[in-house]
Amino acid sequence: xxxxxxxRILSALNTPTSISELSESTGYSISYVSEIISDLEELELVxxxxxxxxxKVRALPTKLLENYKDLTxxxxxxxxxxxxxxxxxxxxxxxxxxxxxxHMTSKLELRRRRIYQLLEKLQTRGFIxxxxxxxxxxxxxxxxxxxxxxxxxxxxxxxxxxxxxxSRVIWSSPHESLVIxxxxxxxxxxxKPDWYLTGxxxxxxxxxxxxxxxxxxxxxxxxDRLTSVDIISHTLIxxxxxRNLSYCALLMVSEDISSEDLKMASVYYDIEGTVxxxxxxxxxxxxxxxxxxxxxxxxxxxxxxxxxxx
Numbered sequence: 001x002x003x004x005x006x007x008r009i010l011s012a013l014n015t016p017t018s019i020s021e022l023s024e025s026t027g028y029s030i031s032y033v034s035e036i037i038s039d040l041e042e043l044e045l046v047x048x049x050x051x052x053x054x055x056k057v058r059a060l061p062t063k064l065l066e067n068y069k070d071l072t073x074x075x076x077x078x079x080x081x082x083x084x085x086x087x088x089x090x091x092x093x094x095x096x097x098x099x100x101x102x103h104m105t106s107k108l109e110l111r112r113r114r115i116y117q118l119l120e121k122l123q124t125r126g127f128i129x130x131x132x133x134x135x136x137x138x139x140x141x142x143x144x145x146x147x148x149x150x151x152x153x154x155x156x157x158x159x160x161x162x163x164x165x166x167s168r169v170i171w172s173s174p175h176e177s178l179v180i181x182x183x184x185x186x187x188x189x190x191x192k193p194d195w196y197l198t199g200x201x202x203x204x205x206x207x208x209x210x211x212x213x214x215x216x217x218x219x220x221x222x223x224d225r226l227t228s229v230d231i232i233s234h235t236l237i238x239x240x241x242x243r244n245l246s247y248c249a250l251l252m253v254s255e256d257i258s259s260e261d262l263k264m265a266s267v268y269y270d271i272e273g274t275v276x277x278x279x280x281x282x283x284x285x286x287x288x289x290x291x292x293x294x295x296x297x298x299x300x301x302x303x304x305x306x307x308x309x310x
Contacts, residue, residue: 001086001151001155004081004085007081007084008026008028008081009022009026009033009036009040010045010046010059010068013058016049016057017056017057018054019055019057020054037057044060044158045062045064045065046058063150067143067146068080068147070143071143071146071147080144083121084144084147084148088121088148089151089174090152090174091115093145093149093174095128095135095136096142096145098135100134101115107173107222119135127141149172156169156177156179163195164179164182164185164187164189164217165182166181166184167181167182167185167217170238171237175222176220176221177218178216180217195217196220197215197217197218198230198235199215199231199235199238201214202226203231206255207254207307208254208306208308228251228255229257232248232251232257233265233266235247236269236271240274240292242292245274245278246302249278249282249299250302250303252279253282254306262275262278263275263279277290278293
């Protein structure tokens with residue numbers, strides 16, 4: 001993930017610049033600048049070309065760089081390169097909604113004490129507020145969260161492009177992402193560490209076989225298994241249409257999945273409204289529903305077809 005030195009180099013690339021010029025403007029040694037440029041080039045954030053005897057480095061147009069420039073332009077008095085670290089970016093990812101440290105701890109490989117230190121740094125500057133043990137970015141500084149989420153999304157997409165060419169990351173967090181492969185992708189990504197099959201194809205593990213299930217992959221380097229709650233959540237992120245909602249309701253009933261567990265996960269996966277509607281539909285036996293959910297009689301017929309007792 002981007003470091004202070006990465007951001008200082010990117011900030012200095014307003015025009016194509018030589019390695020020696022970058023060394024002079026940042027104070028870093030030429031060898032260290034070359035190392036940084038090599039890493040940024042691998043991430044496809046910069047391009048290097050030869051002009052005569054020297055190499056010129058230019059920043060490539062990306063949403064990541066666009067968001068960073070917007071952030072620094074809006075707040076020119078703040079040295080964001082010294083404030084933003086890989087750990088800070090991970091914590092900031094959560095701050096677009098009120099979040100407790102306990103929730104961050106469960107999704108990050110950071111010690112609780114370190115998370116509090118980073119939050120204190122933000123709170124001291126007036127960038128976040130705290131109410132009832134929950135932290136939230138202030139309106140004027142929401143660009144930090146937007147930048148953090150863009151960096152994390154970008155790095156997940158770069159990884160996915162490496163392993164699954166033509167894929168699309170449709171959701172991501174600091175350590176996890178949900179990926180839809182291109183239709184022509186036929187390799188077995190499951191041979192690679194930290195990649196898992198998810199979504200509708202896994203419903204067969206619960207005796208719910210859907211023959212039109214399209215494969216979806218989940219990347220995570222912080223756990224080694226997916227729960228039924230994760231599988232439902234991933235299915236709804238892919239598409240919360242009538243079919244997927246019906247199938248998710250079936251799995252929820254057949255496995256007696258806790259509505260509270262689903263609601264807790266929905267906050268992490270940013271699908272609160274969808275899950276609330278699904279849970280209400282099941283708990284009220286269709287008395288409270290929405291346009292995308294099936295009629296209760298249709299759902300009863302589907303449950304009977306798959307041997308699920310309502």
